[in-house]
Amino acid sequence: MATFLYRLGRWAFVRRRLVTLLWVAVLAVVGVLAAKAPAAPDDGFSMPGTEAQQAFDLMNERFPGGHADGASARLVFVAPTGQKITAAPNQQTVERTVDELAHAEQVTGAVSPFKAGAVSKDGTTAYATVSYSAKAGELSKGATAALEQAAQHGRDAGLKVEVGGNALMAKPDAGGSSEAIGMALSAVVLVITFGSLVAAGLPLLTAVIGVGLGMSLITALGSTLGLSGTTGTLAMMLGLAVGIDYAVFIVSRYRAELTEGRTPQEAAGRAVGTAGSAVVFAGLTVVIALAGLSVVGIPMLAKMGMAAAGTVVIAVLVALTLVPALLGFIGRKVLPRKVRKARGDADRASTKENGGSRWARFVLRRPLAVLLGGVIGLGVLAAPALDLRLGLPGDEAKPTSTTQRRAYDLLSEGFGPGFNGPLTVLVDAKGVADPKAAANEVSKKLSGLQGVVTVTPPMFNKAGDTALLNAIPATGPSEAATKDLVHTIRGDAAALKSATGATVLVSGTTAMNIDVSQKLTDALVPYLAVVVGLAVLLLLVVFRSVLVPLKAALGFLLSVAAALGAVVAVFQWGWLADLIGVEQTGPVMSMMPIFMIGVVFGLAMDYEVFLVTRIREAFVHGEQPGEAIVTGFRHNARVVTAAAFIMIAVFAGFIGMSEPMIKMMGLGLAAAVAFDAFVVRMTIVPAVLALLGRRAWWLPRRLDRLVPDVDVEGSKLQTPAAEPAPAREPVTV
Numbered sequence: 001m002a003t004f005l006y007r008l009g010r011w012a013f014v015r016r017r018l019v020t021l022l023w024v025a026v027l028a029v030v031g032v033l034a035a036k037a038p039a040a041p042d043d044g045f046s047m048p049g050t051e052a053q054q055a056f057d058l059m060n061e062r063f064p065g066g067h068a069d070g071a072s073a074r075l076v077f078v079a080p081t082g083q084k085i086t087a088a089p090n091q092q093t094v095e096r097t098v099d100e101l102a103h104a105e106q107v108t109g110a111v112s113p114f115k116a117g118a119v120s121k122d123g124t125t126a127y128a129t130v131s132y133s134a135k136a137g138e139l140s141k142g143a144t145a146a147l148e149q150a151a152q153h154g155r156d157a158g159l160k161v162e163v164g165g166n167a168l169m170a171k172p173d174a175g176g177s178s179e180a181i182g183m184a185l186s187a188v189v190l191v192i193t194f195g196s197l198v199a200a201g202l203p204l205l206t207a208v209i210g211v212g213l214g215m216s217l218i219t220a221l222g223s224t225l226g227l228s229g230t231t232g233t234l235a236m237m238l239g240l241a242v243g244i245d246y247a248v249f250i251v252s253r254y255r256a257e258l259t260e261g262r263t264p265q266e267a268a269g270r271a272v273g274t275a276g277s278a279v280v281f282a283g284l285t286v287v288i289a290l291a292g293l294s295v296v297g298i299p300m301l302a303k304m305g306m307a308a309a310g311t312v313v314i315a316v317l318v319a320l321t322l323v324p325a326l327l328g329f330i331g332r333k334v335l336p337r338k339v340r341k342a343r344g345d346a347d348r349a350s351t352k353e354n355g356g357s358r359w360a361r362f363v364l365r366r367p368l369a370v371l372l373g374g375v376i377g378l379g380v381l382a383a384p385a386l387d388l389r390l391g392l393p394g395d396e397a398k399p400t401s402t403t404q405r406r407a408y409d410l411l412s413e414g415f416g417p418g419f420n421g422p423l424t425v426l427v428d429a430k431g432v433a434d435p436k437a438a439a440n441e442v443s444k445k446l447s448g449l450q451g452v453v454t455v456t457p458p459m460f461n462k463a464g465d466t467a468l469l470n471a472i473p474a475t476g477p478s479e480a481a482t483k484d485l486v487h488t489i490r491g492d493a494a495a496l497k498s499a500t501g502a503t504v505l506v507s508g509t510t511a512m513n514i515d516v517s518q519k520l521t522d523a524l525v526p527y528l529a530v531v532v533g534l535a536v537l538l539l540l541v542v543f544r545s546v547l548v549p550l551k552a553a554l555g556f557l558l559s560v561a562a563a564l565g566a567v568v569a570v571f572q573w574g575w576l577a578d579l580i581g582v583e584q585t586g587p588v589m590s591m592m593p594i595f596m597i598g599v600v601f602g603l604a605m606d607y608e609v610f611l612v613t614r615i616r617e618a619f620v621h622g623e624q625p626g627e628a629i630v631t632g633f634r635h636n637a638r639v640v641t642a643a644a645f646i647m648i649a650v651f652a653g654f655i656g657m658s659e660p661m662i663k664m665m666g667l668g669l670a671a672a673v674a675f676d677a678f679v680v681r682m683t684i685v686p687a688v689l690a691l692l693g694r695r696a697w698w699l700p701r702r703l704d705r706l707v708p709d710v711d712v713e714g715s716k717l718q719t720p721a722a723e724p725a726p727a728r729e730p731v732t733v
Helices: 002-014 016-036 051-062 088-102 141-156 177-194 197-220 229-259 264-296 299-334 337-341 343-351 355-365 367-387 403-415 435-447 480-500 509-543 547-572 592-620 625-656 660-697 701-706
Strands: 072-078 107-110 125-132 160-165 423-428 452-455 466-473 503-507
Touching (some): 002 264, 002 299, 016 197, 016 299, 051 466, 051 503, 051 509, 072 141, 072 403, 088 107, 088 125, 088 141, 125 403, 177 229, 197 229, 197 299, 229 264, 229 299, 229 592, 229 625, 264 299, 264 509, 299 592, 355 660, 423 435, 423 480, 423 509, 435 466, 509 547, 547 592, 547 660, 592 625, 592 660
Antiparallel strands (some): 072 125, 072 160, 107 125, 423 466, 423 503
């Protein structure tokens, strides 16, 4: 592979105008297709195979026009202190506000709380439910404006009015400013790392081109493949991350080859042949992690993973072709001016001690102490993860400055904490002799369960064979007792079917969140097994070693566990919560472990491949194991550190967001990258390699014959083209 990539790099360098023109043409064509493509469809949030989804589908079938998945809003009215909401003036204000909304755009129903009996026992609080034909996030500006205007009219009349539900739900603001800040910080880190504005700007330029092409492709293929606007969120974040990383490693190796006295053309070929090989395999590990999201069983996650995987493939192609082509225009200007002038000092520069080599020598002097310190430290940080509770936080996790959170609190005070998470119970009595009797029996059973405050009367469809009931729990939506109640009702469903002949299904937002959390939890171990297993096999081919891939996988698990521990400590236990603006503790977002594994695994393997391939390269070329570690760190530690700082800065920018889920993702991903890059890759990895010595590169003879030699370290590039490279013997112990 190294030889092929070497030729590709030289070709792209020589044919730089053609290569650059081809990339520009592809970007332009795809951009035009994206601009003309029809609007992306709504991918919806479906959970195939869950009871909650089955009930939702049945509701849409049996209650046509009911828009079971449509947006809804709850207007909460609270009377002034000392007054009742049922007082004539206050009641008139409420009814006038509700009537105003009943005629608003996209509204399918708005019922007065006095007709629906939605008034608290103390008579101070009432709520009106407003139903919409469109899904949350798809309401027109006119519909949301009418909702906000009606609430303001109620406030102007002297009532306290807040709006709950998902009607005012905005799409998460996870882009724009955060990405701009991330790019700016990346530029600063790259300038410090390379000491050259030209060298710093090239990775940013190529990363933007790669992300632009990837996002344009997602938009262009949106209607054909069912890719919505949210599908590209992960693709943009990861595409930018790996795009910068891959270009940085090619440029860094190019600079190193130049300082060793090679011509720019030869340096470009060798950079792509060596660092490019690492880029290919690092990209494959990321693609494996992202494509593995398909095993989770959530269509939206599968689409996001495949779209992001495609963007990573583009980033690899950009690094292998466009980067050397642009280096052809830049030449030696990629080096700092003082280095360009000191051309005769190349050999001394390539062996000069730096921070990376000094750190490696420190680890080599006391590898066992360093290894134990790193493992114990990460173990302590991971301890809170033993108390991990998964869920999908709702309005209760939002800042108190939002109307949704204030509405949630007012409903909890007026009607009890469980009122914000009602359980929708569907009674499928089709084919039953007396559907009403069956529904009443179910209602009676639900009312007698511990933890149920009240049950609404059954509401039948036009055919009279299906009924809906709302069971109000005594506890909040994200509490463990509510989850137990859902399992209890579902556990009694078989007995109810035997007694009444009707099928009982539990759905609603609360039940759906419980099902999502359970499905993601169940998928975690298979996902880990698939991703880590395939990556270990891939790294076995890259490093021609059994122990190095196992060490890489175990180190990754340590860093992810430590990051999850940090997330639990902050968002679940409340440690340092005020410092980053977390106003309400609660369960960790259900998707967090899966997202963290998918994103961080890719980046972790990037750092592993880039760092360890240089160590193996030095070892294969004749250096002793200890000196090979020093050589690898001398050349690549600085650039790996820079890449990690860039990713930490990008992810940490999301901690400042107001949306709790985005804030949680920002902290988790930033912590995971920091732990993996600096504790695992820069500390534990050299300690383990030092303890293992030559055994680190052990490969059984039988495997040595079976595993293809991809020459990722570029050993065949070290001999003249006319001379065959000497055969390598497998390392045996």
